[in-house]
Amino acid sequence: MATLLGIAWAGVPVMSSLSAQAEISGGVVKLGVLTDETGLFSSLSGEGSVEAARMAVEDFGGKAAGKPIEIIHADHQNKPDIGAAIARRWIDVDAVDAIVDVPNSAVVLAVQQLAKEHNRVLLVSTAGTADLKGKACSPVGVHWTWDTYAFAASSAKSIVQRGRDTWFFLTADFAFGHAMQRDSTRSIEAAGGKVVGGVRHPLNTADFASFLLQAQNSRAKVVALANGGSDMTNSIRQAAEFGIAQGGQRLAALAAFITDVHALGLAGAQGLLLTTSFYWDRTDESRKWSKRFFARRGVMPTQTQAGVYSAVTHYLKAVDALGSDEAKTVVTKMRDMPIHDFFADRGFIRPDGRMVHDMYLVEVKKPEESHYPWDYYKILQTIPGEEAFRPMSDGDCPLLTKP
Numbered sequence: 001m002a003t004l005l006g007i008a009w010a011g012v013p014v015m016s017s018l019s020a021q022a023e024i025s026g027g028v029v030k031l032g033v034l035t036d037e038t039g040l041f042s043s044l045s046g047e048g049s050v051e052a053a054r055m056a057v058e059d060f061g062g063k064a065a066g067k068p069i070e071i072i073h074a075d076h077q078n079k080p081d082i083g084a085a086i087a088r089r090w091i092d093v094d095a096v097d098a099i100v101d102v103p104n105s106a107v108v109l110a111v112q113q114l115a116k117e118h119n120r121v122l123l124v125s126t127a128g129t130a131d132l133k134g135k136a137c138s139p140v141g142v143h144w145t146w147d148t149y150a151f152a153a154s155s156a157k158s159i160v161q162r163g164r165d166t167w168f169f170l171t172a173d174f175a176f177g178h179a180m181q182r183d184s185t186r187s188i189e190a191a192g193g194k195v196v197g198g199v200r201h202p203l204n205t206a207d208f209a210s211f212l213l214q215a216q217n218s219r220a221k222v223v224a225l226a227n228g229g230s231d232m233t234n235s236i237r238q239a240a241e242f243g244i245a246q247g248g249q250r251l252a253a254l255a256a257f258i259t260d261v262h263a264l265g266l267a268g269a270q271g272l273l274l275t276t277s278f279y280w281d282r283t284d285e286s287r288k289w290s291k292r293f294f295a296r297r298g299v300m301p302t303q304t305q306a307g308v309y310s311a312v313t314h315y316l317k318a319v320d321a322l323g324s325d326e327a328k329t330v331v332t333k334m335r336d337m338p339i340h341d342f343f344a345d346r347g348f349i350r351p352d353g354r355m356v357h358d359m360y361l362v363e364v365k366k367p368e369e370s371h372y373p374w375d376y377y378k379i380l381q382t383i384p385g386e387e388a389f390r391p392m393s394d395g396d397c398p399l400l401t402k403p
Contacts, residue, residue: 012293024067024325025095031057031312032096034086034111035126037075040229041103045126045260046262048102048297048305055293056312064316065323072096076107082116085106091118097325098123098315102366105129105176112141119327123315125307128255130179130390133352137397142334145307146277146354148176149390152254153224154383155275159222159228159252160193162380168209168220169198171236172227180226180254196220205231209230216242221249222273228255237268245271257302261364261376269376272364277361278303278343279377285314300374309354310343347385352397356385 014130033050036042050073057069072094076083090096091114099115102108102110103126115122116138124132125140130149132141149187156167167188171177177200185195197218199211212235213222221335223244225232232253253260278385280290280300293301319325319334332351339347344357362377369378 005249011275012393019087022066023323024319025097025253025272026372027067028326029067029069029101029297029316029319030094030096031069031071031098032090032094032378033071033073033100033308034076034083034090034107035073035101036078037073039075039077041078041104042264044100044257044302045304045308048293048299049308051127051296052293052301052305053100053308053312055296056316060313060316060320064279064320065325069316073246074258075103076102078104078107080104080110084110087111087114091115091120096299097121097327098138098317100273100312101103101125102146103304105131108132109136112136112138115327117139119143119331121208121315121327123308123311125311126304127202128176130395133350133354133390133392133397134395137352137395138401139399140331140353141353142331143353144311145304146359147354148255149388150182150277150359150388151275151392152180153187154293154316154359155252155254155273155361156184156187156193156224157191157387158275158381158383159250159273160191162189162219164250165191165193166218166220167193167195167222167224168206169195170198170215170223171198172231173200175201176228176255177226179311181224184226185253201227203229206234208235209242211235212239212334215239215271216244216247216249218384219249222252223249224252226253226254232256233260234262236264236272239257240268250353257304258374258376262374264301266365266367266370266376269364270366273361273380274364275359275361276303276377277357277359278306279362279379281375281377282304282360283342289342291394306343309400310339310341313341314339337354351394352392352400354389359383359388 096122100123108127125145126289130147252273335349348355361381
C-alpha cells in the first residue's frame with residue numbers, strides 16, 4: 001500500500017507539470033506582426049505581411065487548441081530602438097505569444113534577443129541577416145524565407161554553373177553589401193569562376209555612370225549588384241541606358257524582389273538574374289493562394305509575404321497539436337513537423353532555426369514573353385534547400401555547441 005501510495009503521490013507533480021505546460025496563456029493565441037508599414041521595405045512586407053497573417057488565421061479557422069487567435073501589428077520605422085520598444089511592450093503588457101515578419105536586420109537582431117530572454121517565438125520572414133542562425137541564434141527563433149547567404153551564394157554558384165564565370169561587383173558600401181559580395185565571391189571561386197573587379201558606392205547613390213563604365217570596361221560576363229532598394233533599381237535603370245545587356249553582359253541582382261521588378265517594368269528589368277524562395281506563378285497551389293492575396297491587396301505577394309502566411313500556419317499547427325503556446329515547446333514541435341504547402345514543397349527546420357527549402361534561380365522575361373499581369377519570371381533552375389543555405393557547421397550557432 002505504501003508503495004502504491006508513493007507512486008500515486010510521486011505522479012502528482014508530474015501531472016501538474018504537464019497540465020501547466022499544456023495550456024494557452026491568457027486564453028488566447030496572440031500574434032504580433034512587427035513590420036515596416038511606411039518605409040523602404042513596406043512594399044515587400046508591410047501591410048501585405050499583416051494581410052498574409054490574417055489569411056493564415058482565417059484559413060486555420062480563427063482558433064488554435066480551441067482558443068481564439070488574435071493579431072496585432074505595428075510599424076517599427078526601421079529603427080532598432082523603436083522595434084525593441086514595441087516588442088518589449090507586446091511581451092510585458094500585451095502578452096504576445098509570437099512576433100512575426102520583422103524586416104531590417106538591425107531591428108530583428110534586437111528583437112531576437114528580447115524574444116530569447118522572455119521566451120517568445122520569433123518567426124522571421126523579411127529580415128535577411130544570416131547571423132540569426134549564427135552567433136545570434138535562438139532556441140525560440142525561426143528564420144523562414146531567405147537570407148543574405150542564400151541569395152548571394154545560391155545565385156553566384158548557379159550562374160557560374162551556367163557558364164557565366166567572370167564577375168564584376170557594384171557593392172553598396174555598408175555591412176549588407178560587403179556580406180553579399182563576400183559570400184558570393186566564395187561561391188564563385190568554389191564553382192570555378194573568377195571575380196575580375198568591383199567598386200563600392202555610397203548609400204542612396206543617384207548617379208551610377210562612373211561605376212557602370214568600370215563594369216563595362218572589365219568585360220566581366222556578370223555585373224553583380226550587391227545592393228538593394230533604390231540603389232538597386234537606379235543601377236538597373238542606368239545599366240539599361242548604358243547598354244550593359246546589349247553588350248553581352250548580364251546583370252545579377254543579389255537582393256531583388258518581385259516588387260522591384262514591378263516598379264522597374266519588364267522593359268527595364270528584362271534579362272535580370274535573381275534568386276527567389278517563392279514565385280506566385282510556379283504551381284497550381286501558389287497561383288491559387290496568390291490570386292486570393294491579389295483580390296485583397298491588388299498586388300501579387302512577395303516571397304516574404306508568402307513566407308509570413310506559411311510560418312504562421314506552421315506555428316498554429318504546432319500550438320494546436322500541443323494545446324500549448326509555451327515557446328520552446330512549440331518551436332521543438334515545429335521542428336518535428338515537415339512543411340508541405342504552396343511555399344515549401346519539402347521544408348524542415350534545422351536546430352539552428354533555419355527553415356530549409358528550395359530556392360529558384362529566375363530570369364526576368366522580355367516584355368514580349370509576358371502574357372498576363374505579373375507574368376515576370378522564367379525559372380531557370382531549382383536550387384535544393386540543402387545547397388541553398390549556409391551549412392550549420394559554418395554558422396557558429398551556440399545552440400549547436402556540445403557541452
